[in-house]
Amino acid sequence: MNDVVSLKARRDRALGAGAALFYETPLHIVRGEGAYLFDADGRRYVDMYNNVPCVGHANPKVAEAMARQQATLNTHSRYLHEGVIDFAERLAALHGPQIESVVFSCSGTEANEVALRMARFATGRRGIVCTNATYHGNSELVGALTHVGSRQPETAEIHAFPFPESYRPIEDGLSEQALCDAYLERLADAIARFEASRVGFAALIVCSIFANEGLPRVPAGFMARAAEMARSAGGLVIADEVQAGYCRTGRWWGYEVTGFTPDIVVTGKPMGNGLPLAATAASRALVETFRTKTRYFNTFASSPLQAAVGMAVLDEIEDKALGENAAAVGAPLKAALTQRKGVWEAIGDVRGEGLFIGVEMVKDDPARAPDAPLAVAMANRLKNKGFLTSNAGAFANVVKIRPPLVFSHGDGEAFLAAFDQAVDELQAERRHG
Amino acid sequence: MNDVVSLKARRDRALGAGAALFYETPLHIVRGEGAYLFDADGRRYVDMYNNVPCVGHANPKVAEAMARQQATLNTHSRYLHEGVIDFAERLAALHGPQIESVVFSCSGTEANEVALRMARFATGRRGIVCTNATYHGNSELVGALTHVGSRQPETAEIHAFPFPESYRPIEDGLSEQALCDAYLERLADAIARFEASRVGFAALIVCSIFANEGLPRVPAGFMARAAEMARSAGGLVIADEVQAGYCRTGRWWGYEVTGFTPDIVVTGKPMGNGLPLAATAASRALVETFRTKTRYFNTFASSPLQAAVGMAVLDEIEDKALGENAAAVGAPLKAALTQRKGVWEAIGDVRGEGLFIGVEMVKDDPARAPDAPLAVAMANRLKNKGFLTSNAGAFANVVKIRPPLVFSHGDGEAFLAAFDQAVDELQAERRHG
Numbered sequence: 001m002n003d004v005v006s007l008k009a010r011r012d013r014a015l016g017a018g019a020a021l022f023y024e025t026p027l028h029i030v031r032g033e034g035a036y037l038f039d040a041d042g043r044r045y046v047d048m049y050n051n052v053p054c055v056g057h058a059n060p061k062v063a064e065a066m067a068r069q070q071a072t073l074n075t076h077s078r079y080l081h082e083g084v085i086d087f088a089e090r091l092a093a094l095h096g097p098q099i100e101s102v103v104f105s106c107s108g109t110e111a112n113e114v115a116l117r118m119a120r121f122a123t124g125r126r127g128i129v130c131t132n133a134t135y136h137g138n139s140e141l142v143g144a145l146t147h148v149g150s151r152q153p154e155t156a157e158i159h160a161f162p163f164p165e166s167y168r169p170i171e172d173g174l175s176e177q178a179l180c181d182a183y184l185e186r187l188a189d190a191i192a193r194f195e196a197s198r199v200g201f202a203a204l205i206v207c208s209i210f211a212n213e214g215l216p217r218v219p220a221g222f223m224a225r226a227a228e229m230a231r232s233a234g235g236l237v238i239a240d241e242v243q244a245g246y247c248r249t250g251r252w253w254g255y256e257v258t259g260f261t262p263d264i265v266v267t268g269k270p271m272g273n274g275l276p277l278a279a280t281a282a283s284r285a286l287v288e289t290f291r292t293k294t295r296y297f298n299t300f301a302s303s304p305l306q307a308a309v310g311m312a313v314l315d316e317i318e319d320k321a322l323g324e325n326a327a328a329v330g331a332p333l334k335a336a337l338t339q340r341k342g343v344w345e346a347i348g349d350v351r352g353e354g355l356f357i358g359v360e361m362v363k364d365d366p367a368r369a370p371d372a373p374l375a376v377a378m379a380n381r382l383k384n385k386g387f388l389t390s391n392a393g394a395f396a397n398v399v400k401i402r403p404p405l406v407f408s409h410g411d412g413e414a415f416l417a418a419f420d421q422a423v424d425e426l427q428a429e430r431r432h433g
Numbered sequence: 434m435n436d437v438v439s440l441k442a443r444r445d446r447a448l449g450a451g452a453a454l455f456y457e458t459p460l461h462i463v464r465g466e467g468a469y470l471f472d473a474d475g476r477r478y479v480d481m482y483n484n485v486p487c488v489g490h491a492n493p494k495v496a497e498a499m500a501r502q503q504a505t506l507n508t509h510s511r512y513l514h515e516g517v518i519d520f521a522e523r524l525a526a527l528h529g530p531q532i533e534s535v536v537f538s539c540s541g542t543e544a545n546e547v548a549l550r551m552a553r554f555a556t557g558r559r560g561i562v563c564t565n566a567t568y569h570g571n572s573e574l575v576g577a578l579t580h581v582g583s584r585q586p587e588t589a590e591i592h593a594f595p596f597p598e599s600y601r602p603i604e605d606g607l608s609e610q611a612l613c614d615a616y617l618e619r620l621a622d623a624i625a626r627f628e629a630s631r632v633g634f635a636a637l638i639v640c641s642i643f644a645n646e647g648l649p650r651v652p653a654g655f656m657a658r659a660a661e662m663a664r665s666a667g668g669l670v671i672a673d674e675v676q677a678g679y680c681r682t683g684r685w686w687g688y689e690v691t692g693f694t695p696d697i698v699v700t701g702k703p704m705g706n707g708l709p710l711a712a713t714a715a716s717r718a719l720v721e722t723f724r725t726k727t728r729y730f731n732t733f734a735s736s737p738l739q740a741a742v743g744m745a746v747l748d749e750i751e752d753k754a755l756g757e758n759a760a761a762v763g764a765p766l767k768a769a770l771t772q773r774k775g776v777w778e779a780i781g782d783v784r785g786e787g788l789f790i791g792v793e794m795v796k797d798d799p800a801r802a803p804d805a806p807l808a809v810a811m812a813n814r815l816k817n818k819g820f821l822t823s824n825a826g827a828f829a830n831v832v833k834i835r836p837p838l839v840f841s842h843g844d845g846e847a848f849l850a851a852f853d854q855a856v857d858e859l860q861a862e863r864r865h866g
Binding site: 004007008010011013014015016017018019020021022026027028029030031032037050052053057058060062063064066067070071072073074075076077078079080081082084085088089092100101102103104105106107108109110113116117138139140141143149268269272273274275276284287288290291292294295296297298299300301302303305 | 437440441443444446447448449450451452453454455459460461462463464465470483485486490491493495496497499500503504505506507508509510511512513514515517518521522525533534535536537538539540541542543546549550571572573574576582701702705706707708709717720721723724725727728729730731732733734735736738
């Protein structure tokens with residue numbers, strides 16, 4: 001504890017107070033292995049949160065590939081390097097034929113910057129439509145899309161539409177089909193307002209599974225029709241797969257889950273198992289227009305190091321069938337959590353696919369109002385029991401479960417036991433508080 | 434050759450044509466060691482260009498630190514980690530007492546984004562003054578500062594002033610003091626136009642040694658007075674040390690060479706010897722205002738991996754006295770190149786400090802007009818002789834010499850011999866062409 005207090009004070013000065021830390025009492029983590037993290041006292045935590053170390057904390061094959069390449073060659077991209085080309089080809093081949101070429105960068109923010117600018121150059125228009133509870137990154141351009149946590153005012157160049165969901169629909173009492181139509185109308189309106197202005201419509205950008213929105217159950221067919229609508233209006237469709245992609249849902253890409261075909265795909269977090277690595281993939285024509293207009297160069301990107309590590313991560317995902325693991329381990333975990341809905345009325349909904357599950361915490365009132373403090377309390381209590389989650393969603397009331405893809409059935413069962421204990425304790429406190 | 438042609442064709446598809454490559458015939462580099470790069474045929478090149486691998490290509494201590502940390506722990510920054518704090522403290526201590534806290538990121542672009550936004554939040558104003566031949570990065574916000582290569586129109590929020598120089602001064606026949614005053618007047622004008630508009634003046638941003646401008650000889654006292662002027666107008670002074678810093682000039686920071694005290698310091702390229710790593714350092718108050726306003730979080734930044742590698746790079750610089758090496762090896766190299774001015778009139782000027790030297794190529798006319806094609810021809814010829822340089826500067830006519838800091842006297846002497854041969858050959862071609 002002293003250790004944590006003194007480290008926190010040093011950190012507040014070195015990084016500035018306000019640099020976010022998880023949990024009421026922050027964790028001092030010193031080691032990782034597979035799906036586990038260990039604190040300075042040697043206590044083991046099951047990591048239910050981190051999607052970056054997708055093939056496992058301290059994965060030895062990734063560490064080896066990283067060490068080997070760094071000890072051989074690591075330069076910028078203005079020399080030919082076969083590894084970089086191999087990696088770009090392999091990455092593009094993971095999508096449909098519309099995706100041919102790749103622009104590498106160092107973060108999801110940078111990759112989303114590239115995507116937005118690519119769409120603007122290609123269309124000659126500037127209007128971007130996003131959802132009203134999204135987050136795509138931290139630069140000035142990409143940060144202007146942030147609507148989760150701080151509902152920004154609409155700008156001349158950014159319009160938000162309500163994210164599609166069935167749990168708190170924009171209109172009550174509609175059939176799924178009618179609800180889908182209602183959301184599409186709102187999207188059409190956001191696009192139309194660009195068309196009415198001189199800004200014009202350039203692109204629709206969404207996280208393919210609406211992760212920051214809280215993993216909503218999307219009305220069937222919504223995304224296919226939304227993509228069609230965007231393209232009919234002359235815009236491009238950007239799939240932000242930073243959270244959704246790389247087998248997180250049990251499928252390679254989130255757009256397979258929600259059922260649409262993107263023009264531009266953005267990937268990031270899990271690509272390098274912790275090495276800064278991101279990519280924007282699109283047709284060759286889109287990429288070449290972008291390159292011609294910007295002469296884009298990114299010092300650390302498209303490097304032999306990024307390529308070697310990126311290939312090792314893809315090898316591990318394939319060799320260990322981690323997509324299949326995400327589906328096989330995630331499905332029973334979600335089913336078991338769904339059963340808990342009946343046990344405690346505060347568990348309003350359980351959603352998600354594969355190893356990305358959200359448990360929505362609600363108040364005990366007819367409106368089932370979001371209960372963010374309860375989600376925070378759950379995360380803190382689970383952490384004390386050795387399981388690391390966090391809270392997220394449009395109302396910050398969703399317990400976010402997103403472990404490394406090497407997470408096992410046994411880990412899931414241990415988590416369920418801790419979850420049930422946490423629920424029991426919180427229920428007991430409420431009865432006696 | 435076939436190898437290069439077929440790789441280039443694959444690359445044009447995988448990365449999109451227009452992804453820049455150096456030299457008339459691109460190099461296929463497969464290995465590096467210290468100051469040397471090796472192509473697929475085993476040919477050795479002396480690297481006179483790359484500042485990112487500052488402690489040497491494939492530096493074993495850096496590779497070891499990277500491998501060790503990646504095999505131990507590499508997470509995001511919302512857990513406490515002592516290594517990250519140690520690194521931030523060590524980095525801040527390399528500056529004066531005004532620099533206390535650090536925001537880590539993954540690229541110079543991201544770090545400059547942070548710096549510009551930090552200045553805007555702190556001042557409540559938006560106007561940024563940069564030079565008319567600068568480059569600070571590739572995002573929409575930072576890219577709007579780009580004036581080298583493409584002289585962008587002034588915007589409401591970005592004003593450019595002519596970069597200070599003595600070789601092609603804005604006015605002829607002035608004393609150094611009067612020339613300094615003339616440049617300061619232009620800076621004052623750029624600031625005043627913000628003050629006259631509702632935009633207001635937020636910050637002056639410069640590369641501390643004006644690297645992209647072509648390493649100009651800055652009139653004595655200019656930067657100290659420019660910084661004072663910016664602060665008197667209520668703005669902040671941002672030193673972009675991405676190229677200038679980390680002992681490149683023989684001193685730790687470029688601002689020591691041009692003589693000013695920045696409020697915000699941006700570092701990048703050499704920090705991680707190839708690992709994506711950058712930082713924005715400032716007073717704790719500036720950093721905390723930024724963190725409060727933005728809740729900035731950068732997934733891959735402030736990681737144990739960045740910290741371990743960043744510390745290893747600092748250790749190597751100190752243990753091997755690479756700053757002293759840059760000064761000791763750079764000075765005679767610059768002196769020897771300066772002697773060549775008398776030998777060939779096409780060598781108009783030789784400038785720089787430490788291991789960052791520019792050789793300005795000019796036409797044989799009274800105006801000494803910039804000769805970019807000649808600088809390109811020099812770089813290609815030197816490459817064919819086994820020495821890798823490039824061309825840069827406001828007119829792209831400066832042969833850019835910026836080797837890893839482990840570059841030796843012997844490397845410099847070998848380069849001078851190749852330089853003389855290249856000059857002889859180009860002179861002979863001109864006589865017979």
